[in-house]
Amino acid sequence: MERLKRTKIVATLGPATDKQGILPAMIAAGLDVVRLNFSHGTAEDHIKRASLIREYAKKAGREIAIMADLQGPKIRIAQFRNAKVFLKQGAEFVLDADLPKEAGDENAVGVDYKALPNDVHKDDILLLDDGRLVLQVIQVQKNKIICKVIVGGELSNNKGINRKGGGLSVEALTPKDKKDLRTAIKLSADYIAISFPRNAADMKKARALLKRAKGNAGLVAKIERSDAIPLIDEIIRASDAVMVARGDLGVEIGDAELPSVQKHIIQRARSLDKVVIIATQMMESMIHSTIPTRAEVFDVANAVLDGTDAVMLSAETATGDHPAIVVAAMARICLGAEKQSRTLVSRHRVECQFQRSDEAIAMATMYTANHYNIRAIITLTESGATPLWMSRIRSGIPIYALAHSIRTTRRLALYRGVYPIYFDISKLDKRHLNELAITTLKERGALKKADRVLITYGDLLQTTGGTNTLKILEVP
Ligand code: PGA
Ligand code: MN
Secondary structure: OOOOOOOEEEEEOOHHHOOOOHHHHHHHHOOOEEEEEOOOOOHHHHHHHHHHHHHHHHHHOOOOEEEEEOOOOOOEEOOEOOOEEEEOOOOEEEEEOOOOOOOEOOOEEOEOOOOHHHHOOOOOEEEEOOOOEEEEEEEEEOOEEEEEEEEOEEEEOOOEEEEOOOOOOOOOOOHHHHHHHHHHHHOOOOEEEEOOOOOHHHHHHHHHHHHHOOOOOEEEEEEOOHHHOOOHHHHHHOOOEEEEEHHHHHHHHOHHHHHHHHHHHHHHHHHOOOEEEEEOOOOHHHHOOOOOOHHHHHHHHHHHHHOOOEEEEOHHHHOOOOHHHHHHHHHHHHHHHOOOHHHOOOOOOOOOOOOOHHHHHHHHHHHHHHHOOOOEEEEEEOOOHHHHHHHOOOOOOOEEEEEOOHHHHHHHHHOOOEEEEEOOOOOOOHHHHHHHHHHHHHHOOOOOOOOEEEEEEEOOOOOOOOEEEEEEEEOO
8 A cells, every 4th residue: 555645745826826727736745734825815816726725625625734824023124215235344334213114225114113222222133034144233223224235135125034043022913914814714724824933922812813703713823933943842831733934033043043943943843733834945945946056955855754743845946937846746755654664653752641531542542553554543533632732743654534524634745754634433333433534534545354453433422532442353
């Protein structure tokens, strides 16, 4: 039987994926989650893409999750009279919160975040355009930040500003984000990603807003501020998933810090039973090229080996030359890395005490799966908690999660090693449960006669947290 890819692929939609035939090709190549990037495009664009992906996923018989990624408070310069300027090294340059929006020149430019002068101090280092230009603050005079150009170059309209070391006080959700959150709920996004959260309170605030708007999406914290790193555990606990957003994060903490921080975040997320995504520039050269660089192959493979749930594509698919070829290349690299034995074995949390019966069943299942000749795990799930626990344990055995809630099914599309299947148990006679679950998988070609499978469920079906049974069965 064909080995299934366990690591999930998140791909950003954009003009390049709107072209005829691209989305179905991406799905066939191994796409699991689509990202709608609210930094670009209109609400109508996102709504249209969401309905298309639902349609194509249905046709392909696959569960594909939708992640709405809110823009967040990215701090940007305003605009120049002539669209761009060249800043010379050693020159003085002013970030002026009082300057009209389009009045920038080689001496000064406006900023969209009017409180920025309150957040910076003499000697701070400001990084423009993802760190390509470097300014040092000489003095703050009321609403003017007077800087010296340390590293110069071309600077064009609306480029981002980061402060080295972080510490900018701007709130995670802007008025635009609050509006976009409603659009995300309207298109029934399965995940909503919050950009630039500083702490757990930012995530809790987002969750309160989501609840008030009657949304039930999972919340993803994008880790892209250096302030978030020391608070990583509390942020993970307040979220359903975290994304290592290496673009902005790398600017704030410096590129050399990224690998150790990435590994740390993966480890903390898995330990705290949460999901983790690695993002940005994973296959960057494939925006144009048809093959990845060797460095990109290693980057994706290393993230897989470290235990990430998902790897993400941004411009590679949204504006790239061949989105489906990138997804196929990424899938191939994931499958290759997943052959390594250290992704297949686990120490099974031998030192842990379990808190709940369903958690204990999930752990017993994984221990059995990894130490006995088992073809597949079948878990009947209500909220998705049991397959989440299972997927935190390294294993090579597929976890088929049968859920009768379409929301749960789609959310599971992001979990490593979990294959969600919609399964209507409302009219089901419980005596035929095992039989029906096994038949469903046989029909999908996932099981054959004499395969040994593990199946978990609760005595009371359709009860959250009710899983209390593990059975070992042979396929008749
Ligand atoms: P972005 O976030 O693509 O929304 O900027 C990802 C990152 O910063 O890496
Ligand atoms: Mn970012």
